[in-house]
Amino acid sequence: MDKTTTPATVASRDWTPFYIPAAIIVAGLIIAGAVFLALSPTGSAAQGGAQAPDVNIEDVAIEGVPYIGEADAPVVMALWTDYQCPFCKAVEVGHPQIPTKPALPVLIEKYVQTGKLKIVFMDFSFLGDDSDTAAEYGRAVWKLYPAQYFDWRTAMYEAQDEEHGGFGNAASIDVLIKKEFPGMNVAQIKADIVANKDAYDAAIAADRAEGAKFGVTGTPGSIIGTKLISGAQPPEAFVAAVEAEL
Numbered sequence: 058m059d060k061t062t063t064p065a066t067v068a069s070r071d072w073t074p075f076y077i078p079a080a081i082i083v084a085g086l087i088i089a090g091a092v093f094l095a096l097s098p099t100g101s102a103a104q105g106g107a108q109a110p111d112v113n114i115e116d117v118a119i120e121g122v123p124y125i126g127e128a129d130a131p132v133v134m135a136l137w138t139d140y141q142c143p144f145c146k147a148v149e150v151g152h153p154q155i156p157t158k159p160a161l162p163v164l165i166e167k168y169v170q171t172g173k174l175k176i177v178f179m180d181f182s183f184l185g186d187d188s189d190t191a192a193e194y195g196r197a198v199w200k201l202y203p204a205q206y207f208d209w210r211t212a213m214y215e216a217q218d219e220e221h222g223g224f225g226n227a228a229s230i231d232v233l234i235k236k237e238f239p240g241m242n243v244a245q246i247k248a249d250i251v252a253n254k255d256a257y258d259a260a261i262a263a264d265r266a267e268g269a270k271f272g273v274t275g276t277p278g279s280i281i282g283t284k285l286i287s288g289a290q291p292p293e294a295f296v297a298a299v300e301a302e303l
Contacts, residue, residue, distance in 0.1 A: 112271045112285045119177045122264070123199040125165070125207050126175035132302045134164070134174060134295070137181035137268040137278040140191035141225055144289040145277045146214045155289055163292040168299055178210070180264040181276050187225035189261065194230050196257040197249040202241055212237050 114133050122135075138145040147155040150162075161176075168174035180195070182188035191213060199206045216224050216233055224233075231243050250257065268278055272285050279286040281298035 111283070112280050113283050114280050117271065117280060118263075118267055119179075121260075122177045122179060123195065123203075123206050123210075124175055124177040126169040127172045128175065130169075130173060130175035132168070132174045132281065132299050134176045134279060134281045134299070135179055136176060137179040137264065137273050137276060139180075139182050139184050139188045139276045140195075140213055140217065141184040141188045142276040143217070146217050147289040148277050149214045150211060152289075157289050157291050160290065160292040160295045164295055164299070167296065173303060174299055179268060180261040181268050181273065181278065182261055182265065183276075189258070190227050191225055191230065192261045193250050193254065193257045194227075194246065196260065197246045197253070198241070200253075201246060201249060202238075205238060205241065209234070209238060209241075 114135060117135050119133070119135060136148075138149070143152050143155060146152045147157050148160050151159040164174060164176065169176060178195075180192045182192045195206070195210065195213075198209050202209070212233060213230070216229075218224050223229075227247075231247070234241050234243050234246070271280060272278075273280075273287070275287070277289060279295070281295065282302040284298040284301070286294055286298060
């Protein structure tokens with residue numbers, strides 16, 4: 058310490074000009090950390106930190122829910138998703154900004170097509186009006202065109218763009234159906250949604266409540282046997298859970 062800087066002058070110096078820049082730096086670090094977690098390949102749209110309860114697929118209410126695979130397959134997987142969720146897209150068809158290999162194609166080839174796995178698709182709509190609209194369309198498509206449901210579902214995720222806005226409202230879904238599924242009658246689907254909207258909305262809400270009961274707090278969320286899988290996990294995580302049940 059030189060003669061011009063004493064402990065007294067250091068203590069009495071006004072440090073106020075440095076407070077705001079320091080606060081900005083700290084805030085930036087916090088925001089960067091949040092962005093990193095949000096874009097993590099294993100993250101989901103809204104996952105909580107609480108310990109999940111014990112789960113068992115046998116306790117999950119899946120009656121009447123859309124599914125692929127043999128009805129009596131030895132292993133059942135419940136998958137909660139939101140059509141607007143980018144992490145759900147990553148699991149189902151892949152996402153260019155989420156570096157995780159899509160798990161669903163692997164599961165379909167390895168287990169669904171061999172009669173070992175049944176995948177039931179549960180709604181967990183929470184990202185806005187487009188999420189609810191897409192879920193309603195999903196109910197109507199399953200009711201009217203069950204054989205084409207999964208192809209339609211895949212097309213929906215392939216067409217997904219921004220999370221809020223862009224593809225996903227009724228008009229854009231109508232265009233997709235007319236373009237890619239000429240065997241489907243858009244007017245019939247829309248009429249079915251109008252006629253059954255209250256019932257479909259109640260079923261969608263029940264799916265979300267069912268997931269929450271078993272510790273699903275965001276999308277995607279899955280239960281295989283007694284294993285809860287949260288987020289866009291790599292195929293190996295799902296394969297391990299299925300193998301444990303076989």
